[in-house]
Amino acid sequence: MEEAPRFAADRMLGRLARWLRLLGADVSWYPDLGGSEFLRRARAEERIALTRDKRLRTAPDVGFLSSDGFRGQLREVLARFPFDPQRHAFSRCSRCNKELTPIEREDVRSLVPPFVYANHQRFARCEQCGRIYWQATHPERILGELRRLGLGW
Ligand SMILES: [Zn+2]
Structure with a gap:
């Protein structure tokens, strides 16, 4: 790769x-x-x-x-x-630059808002700062920005 x-x-x-x-x-x-x-x-x-x-x-x-x-x-x-x-995209913490570790959906139930838990299947965590990332929201924002840049996916 x-x-x-x-x-x-x-x-x-x-x-x-x-x-x-x-x-x-x-x-x-x-x-x-x-x-x-x-x-x-x-x-x-x-x-x-x-x-x-x-x-x-x-x-x-x-x-x-x-x-x-x-x-x-x-x-x-x-x-x-x-x-x-x-x-x-979606492989690195935007705050710490650490590579993200995939995390079981069950394990984030108490860590993310209920609507996020209900609507997303794949989660990852930064081992350094503990921030949780989910596969839909952040790439959506990235996509929007890239479209504005004229780079579109
Ligand atoms: Zn982090």
Whole structure:
């Protein structure tokens, strides 16, 4: 299975990082690092450095993004480092970047709202933060966003 690329997002790109994770990409986000320090860390972890920092734009292994908003940024990333979101979506926690673990439906009964439990069959959990994901809601939101980006599935 083709792997989604590994990214590092600079401190200005927190929202983009969460969206790329929802699409299944492995994204580190460093809210405290900037400039050359950020680039050093990204290289040490062998990640593509995504940044809005113009000083870094000439480095060959940097994905410099010109858009201010996360929708434009997402479009730039997918155009330059293409991967198939349909294959990878719903596999990673948008908050922690941890891969999700499938969880039995019975085990989430007390953890999710009753209407969610009643209407969904497949659930997964982030072992790090405990957040529960279900297969319908989040991909629906992702789908809507991708349609707005003109990428549609
Ligand atoms: Zn998590």
